[in-house]
Amino acid sequence: MLDPVSRVRRFNRAVTSAVGALDTSFLGRGRPLGAARVLNAIGHGRADVGEIRDYLGLDSGLMSRLLRSLEDEELIETTAHENDARRRIAKLTAAGKREFNAYEAISNRQAKDFLAHHSQREALLAAMDLIASALGRDATALHEMDPRSDEARYCLGEYYAELARRFKQGFDVKLSRDPDAKDMVRPRGSFIVAMSDGLPLGCVGLKGTSAEYAEIKRLWVAPAARGLGLGRRLMDAAEHAARELGIVLLRLDTNSALAEAGQLYRRTGWTEIPRFNDDPYPDLFFEKRL
Amino acid sequence: MLDPVSRVRRFNRAVTSAVGALDTSFLGRGRPLGAARVLNAIGHGRADVGEIRDYLGLDSGLMSRLLRSLEDEELIETTAHENDARRRIAKLTAAGKREFNAYEAISNRQAKDFLAHHSQREALLAAMDLIASALGRDATALHEMDPRSDEARYCLGEYYAELARRFKQGFDVKLSRDPDAKDMVRPRGSFIVAMSDGLPLGCVGLKGTSAEYAEIKRLWVAPAARGLGLGRRLMDAAEHAARELGIVLLRLDTNSALAEAGQLYRRTGWTEIPRFNDDPYPDLFFEKRL
DNA sequence: AACGATATCTGACTAAAGTCAGATATATGC
DNA sequence: GCATATATCTGACTTTAGTCAGATATCGTT
Numbered sequence: 001m002l003d004p005v006s007r008v009r010r011f012n013r014a015v016t017s018a019v020g021a022l023d024t025s026f027l028g029r030g031r032p033l034g035a036a037r038v039l040n041a042i043g044h045g046r047a048d049v050g051e052i053r054d055y056l057g058l059d060s061g062l063m064s065r066l067l068r069s070l071e072d073e074e075l076i077e078t079t080a081h082e083n084d085a086r087r088r089i090a091k092l093t094a095a096g097k098r099e100f101n102a103y104e105a106i107s108n109r110q111a112k113d114f115l116a117h118h119s120q121r122e123a124l125l126a127a128m129d130l131i132a133s134a135l136g137r138d139a140t141a142l143h144e145m146d147p148r149s150d151e152a153r154y155c156l157g158e159y160y161a162e163l164a165r166r167f168k169q170g171f172d173v174k175l176s177r178d179p180d181a182k183d184m185v186r187p188r189g190s191f192i193v194a195m196s197d198g199l200p201l202g203c204v205g206l207k208g209t210s211a212e213y214a215e216i217k218r219l220w221v222a223p224a225a226r227g228l229g230l231g232r233r234l235m236d237a238a239e240h241a242a243r244e245l246g247i248v249l250l251r252l253d254t255n256s257a258l259a260e261a262g263q264l265y266r267r268t269g270w271t272e273i274p275r276f277n278d279d280p281y282p283d284l285f286f287e288k289r290l
Numbered sequence: 291m292l293d294p295v296s297r298v299r300r301f302n303r304a305v306t307s308a309v310g311a312l313d314t315s316f317l318g319r320g321r322p323l324g325a326a327r328v329l330n331a332i333g334h335g336r337a338d339v340g341e342i343r344d345y346l347g348l349d350s351g352l353m354s355r356l357l358r359s360l361e362d363e364e365l366i367e368t369t370a371h372e373n374d375a376r377r378r379i380a381k382l383t384a385a386g387k388r389e390f391n392a393y394e395a396i397s398n399r400q401a402k403d404f405l406a407h408h409s410q411r412e413a414l415l416a417a418m419d420l421i422a423s424a425l426g427r428d429a430t431a432l433h434e435m436d437p438r439s440d441e442a443r444y445c446l447g448e449y450y451a452e453l454a455r456r457f458k459q460g461f462d463v464k465l466s467r468d469p470d471a472k473d474m475v476r477p478r479g480s481f482i483v484a485m486s487d488g489l490p491l492g493c494v495g496l497k498g499t500s501a502e503y504a505e506i507k508r509l510w511v512a513p514a515a516r517g518l519g520l521g522r523r524l525m526d527a528a529e530h531a532a533r534e535l536g537i538v539l540l541r542l543d544t545n546s547a548l549a550e551a552g553q554l555y556r557r558t559g560w561t562e563i564p565r566f567n568d569d570p571y572p573d574l575f576f577e578k579r580l
Numbered sequence: 581a582a583c584g585a586t587a588t589c590t591g592a593c594t595a596a597a598g599t600c601a602g603a604t605a606t607a608t609g610c
Numbered sequence: 611g612c613a614t615a616t617a618t619c620t621g622a623c624t625t626t627a628g629t630c631a632g633a634t635a636t637c638g639t640t
Contacts, residue, residue: 004415008401010487011418012312014425015305022302032596050617057310059598064619086606086617111298118424120517125294127417128301134408135304197300227410322626340587352628354589376587376636 025106029099031073034058036103038066042076042090043100049078049088075099129224133196140196140230142237147181147191147205155193155203159220163281166257171281183207189214190241194221194230201225204234206241213287214242216252219261231264239290248290253282315396319389321363324348326393328356332366332380333390339368339378365389419514423486427518430486432527437471437481437495445483445493449510453571456547461571473497479504480531484511484520491515494524496531496540503577504532506542509551521554529580538580543572 188208
């Protein structure tokens with residue numbers, strides 16, 4: 001019925017009015033929106049005045065005045081940056097924290113109300129994740145993390161669940177050569193998680209071995225982030241880490257049921273090689289020389 | 291990883307900045323946002339000044355001044371309403387149409403760019419439809435329409451395609467007792483389409499027969515709008531139309547593969563009855579006395 | 581014709597947002 | 611130590627948005 005462009009525009013209209021409603025509800029605390037936005041940025045952990053100014057896109061004069069008004073209300077305190085006294089660091093006072101929590105409560109209540117009014121919760125949340133990831137694609141950052149961190153374990157859990165769905169014979173992590181976490185931290189290896197605004201969207205492990213090669217393991221991209229080139233970015237980061245560690249040969253195993261992954265490897269300079277382990281799940285093996 | 295409320299809030303943040311970007315790009319045409327919004331409302335066919343004011347949520351004084359500034363630019367003309375000289379009707383001039391088209395081009399380009407940057411087009415569009423429908427749920431309006439209209443035919447096409455997917459044996463409309471369109475227009479029957487901001491989201495037909503009952507046919511709700519109570523609203527509207535037409539007994543047939551539909555009927559006062567036709571697809575039959 | 585209701589307009593305001601040219605203090609490189 | 615760059619602040623503005631109390635014209639009803 002509607003062409004794709006009209007559908008995107010319909011979405012924009014729907015969302016514009018919803019965003020407007022959120023803004024208006026913030027006005028209920030008797031503070032202009034600009035000041036509320038600065039207070040919330042600080043509450044969410046942004047401390048550097050310049051960073052807040054960039055994030056909110058404000059003129060430096062305006063920013064300065066907004067900070068002053070929040071200081072007059074005794075909601076924030078500013079101090080000089082310890083290494084650079086030109087820069088200012090803003091921090092919530094106790095009263096500021098209370099006020100910030102009140103804003104948080106408004107936001108949480110609105111989100112909760114929205115969810116409560118819709119019986120399709122999971123479908124709706126999945127759609128929101130997908131769109132937020134697509135819009136925030138440029139904001140997706142890769143972080144090297146311990147594979148035992150919450151974020152990494154969340155990714156691995158999702159990864160295993162997906163393998164169980166996609167492999168005809170299911171998937172049991174215990175049957176697979178589960179890479180020891182210690183092989184995926186420096187200096188033997190690395191583990192990289194893609195984070196977008198607090199949500200882990202993908203991961204990849206670089207596992208050091210006792211052989212002359214290192215292995216790429218656990219490449220996973222959240223359904224909400226597929227098609228955005230994140231797999232490619234994760235692989236590039238893993239290769240980069242390998243180079244830093246002086247690794248010259250990489251190997252990986254995969255399964256032909258994971259078609260997207262196979263395509264990615266072929267497109268990025270990997271060559272198929274014969275089986276090099278006895279893991280029961282993989283049926284495709286690749287190698288890349290750095 | 292993230293709880294549902296955080297996921298909704300992540301979506302809100304992502305979308306707020308995207309909406310902000312759209313607004314800023316509108317400023318490129320050298321007109322304040324308020325005036326641009328009024329011009330666009332008129333361009334999109336809203337003519338009645340009061341209606342525009344309600345739609346944009348403006349104060350009457352502000353609205354009046356915005357109209358005046360657009361008139362000064364010779365982008366619009368206003369005339370009195372032909373039946374009520376208190377009301378004013380706004381219309382684009384030739385220059386106004388050019389200007390409106392320029393705004394349209396900005397919006398279209400942004401939507402196109404967004405789509406061009408994402409390979410997951412269909413998934414993204416489906417997610418946008420779902421969210422736009424959920425947000426605009428209150429704005430979904432039911433319209434009685436000719437079953438041969440574009441909107442109705444779009445719904446029926448989607449309905450048949452879905453039956454073909456969900457029935458084990460497929461679905462061929464020719465094998466089914468395809469209700470004659472004439473039986474679904476007044477005074478014999480009715481056909482109702484749910485429209486949300488230009489997108490048809492569901493339909494239902496009330497088909498007059500030569501027997502002592504009328505039939506409910508073709509109840510369909512778009513995947514993007516399920517769980518919002520639209521099926522219920524459509525059925526209520528069909529019953530309302532039936533009462534207006536003096537119909538006292540309704541029947542319908544359905545298939546047990548369409549579980550949601552069966553549940554809806556049972557919950558809303560329909561009673562199961564024996565087979566009353568020889569259509570090959572249905573295996574469940576209901577009746578309701580008005 | 582008179583009344584109250586309705587739609588829009590005008591004038592007089594206020595608040596918020598945004599702009600811009602310096603001023604001030606500090607950092608960095610030579 | 612000095613010139614230059616950087617980060618923030620201050621003062622003096624403009625623009626936009628929004629509010630509110632009447633004024634004006636018209637409508638519908640009696």
